[in-house]
Amino acid sequence: MSETPIRPRVLAIAEAANPEWVSVPLVGWSLAQALRGVADVHLVTQVRNRDAILRAGLTEGVDFTAIDSETFARPMWRLAERLRMGDGKGWTMVQAINALSYPWFEHLVWRQFGTQIRAGAYDIVHRITPLSPTITSSLARKCAAAGVPFVLGPLNGGVPWPEGFEAERRAEKEWLSYLRGAYKALPGRGATLDRTSAIMAGSHHTAGEIPARHQSKVVYLPENGIDPARFGRVAAPVDDVxxxxxxxxxxxxxxxxxxxxxxxxxxxxxxxxxxxxxxxxxxxxxxxxxxxxxxxxxxxxxxxxxxxxxxxxxxxxxxxxxxxxxxxxxxxxxxxxxxxxxxxxxxxxxxxxxxxxxxxxxxxxxxxxxxxxxxxxxxxxxxxxxxxxxxxxxxxxxxxFTWDQKARQVAQVYGWTLGPRQHDAPAFF
The missing domain is CATH 3.40.50.2000 (Glycogen Phosphorylase B;)
Incomplete structure (x- = not known):
């Protein structure tokens, strides 16, 4: 058996990865970038992120590839914006529409990188975003067939609304959240989890939604991290108020x-x-x-x-x-x-x-x-x-929780995935 590479070659799939945005795109960007300290990473993202990544100093074709899936993604996004019924509302609806449009993005990723993956150009294929556990991946099956480990996550989402806050739920236009659990029966979910080598869960709730037969490959790893360059000050209030x-x-x-x-x-x-x-x-x-x-x-x-x-x-x-x-x-x-x-x-x-x-x-x-x-x-x-x-x-x-620390944690997951698996999955918290 070949030895685990010291710096694995990683194809990092992050459809949302943007250094100039916040929320999920910033998570995708920050983790992919931090992983360059522990692995040889090529980032694959959606074309809407291209200009921001170029401004950040990466070289297209060398450090990253931008996939143009806008033919399908743009009209689906417009549909989601109409159905969510308000700016920043109806997040579950947006995720449901994304679950319909995202497979086209992965289809284009495989079209461009499938030959390289089958030829062994990458030791790991890691899908960082989407973070939602409701979105399946055709890449998991294709990578498994090629003999290349597929890593998923960190996944997070689906936290139930607490009792007593139905008014807030209605105000957020979260009508579809009542049906969210139906995703577990969607075609492709079982195949995705079956063929995934490691699953990083960003919350205990999400980890608990993974079926018992897959729990041995679940690693709890919160998805957010800190860039000391963005948050590097030290609070020092001086008065008694x-x-x-x-x-x-x-x-x-x-x-x-x-x-x-x-x-x-x-x-x-x-x-x-x-x-x-x-x-x-x-x-x-x-x-x-x-x-x-x-x-x-x-x-x-x-x-x-x-x-x-x-x-x-x-x-x-x-x-x-x-x-x-x-x-x-x-x-x-x-x-x-x-x-x-x-x-x-x-x-x-x-x-x-x-x-x-x-x-x-x-x-x-x-x-x-x-x-x-x-x-x-x-x-x-x-x-x-x-x-x-x-x-x-x-x-x-x-x-x-710095991004460098999280990259080292993910590197341990890579090492466990590529190794003989003679011990349990890594635990960090």
Missing amino acids: LRACFVGRLVPYKGCDMLIEAADELLRAGRMTLDVIGDGPMMQPLQAQAQGLTGVTFHGWMEHGAVQDVMAKCHVLAFPSIREFGGGVVLEAMALGVTPLVVDYAGPGELVIPGTGVKVPCGSRDQIVSAFRAELVRMANDPTSLRTSGQAARARIQSH
Whole structure:
């Protein structure tokens, strides 16, 4: 048997990979780039990302290939935008439409790279995005037939809506989410998982949705990471007034209205300030809710790189979102040494461990507001005490969540995949 290559040759498939965007495209770009430190990587992405990647300094044809699937992808995206019934809403509908259009992209990838894969030009084919576990992959079967390991993930998504938030669910136009579980019966899902050599799951919920017969090749690995160049400052608030911030889209499930309600008395007493970073359909209602409260500043949308300038002046990220898959903003706050205060549900609940932040139970709206109010009062009584948890949070990021660290973690998954598999899959958390 041949030895595992020290630097495996990896064909990284990331349909969404863009250094100038946020969310999934930034995850795809950041992980693919970080992997260049541990592997010889050729990135394959969609043509819409081409210009941004060229501006980032990569050479087309050498470092990356842009696949033009717009003939099918563009009309399907327009359909998704019409069906989602509102900017930033109906995410499940968007994913369902993407599940219909994405197979054409993989068809074009195989058309261009299939001969090289069969000839052994790559040791690993790794599909980084889409992150959704609902989208199958024809490449898994084709790579298996060629004798080349196929790695999938990190996958994340499908976190159920918590009970008591049906109004928020309706406001988000998440009608299709009631049927989301049907994806498990879709043709191709079983074949994809059967022929995948390793499955990286970005959340415990997603890992739990993988059938039992595949659990031996599941690795828990949260998908978000931190680029120290983007979030490299160290928070150092100097006064005794509790400084809190909220960062995110101003939509119902993010819970900014719950935060303002919880902080009302502290804000009126001048014992707390609140910086709200983000924009969305709830901007005007939130501004009306905060009318008469001193110390609340609505910054609106900000460039991603500028967000840390505001966050680094704060003691705490107060983030009562009740349905986060990944919770990247929680990691960004921790990277700065800002203590996160979150709801113990899904992504944020998994990222915040004892000593690095505070989690409140995911109950009813009134219960979350009450729990946030109690924690904010406790913090306001001694905001300087948050320095210890902020330092622990920052250390946690440096040890586990920088993109370089995540690339080393993925490299261990590659090594396990290519090796004799005489031990269990790697575990990092």
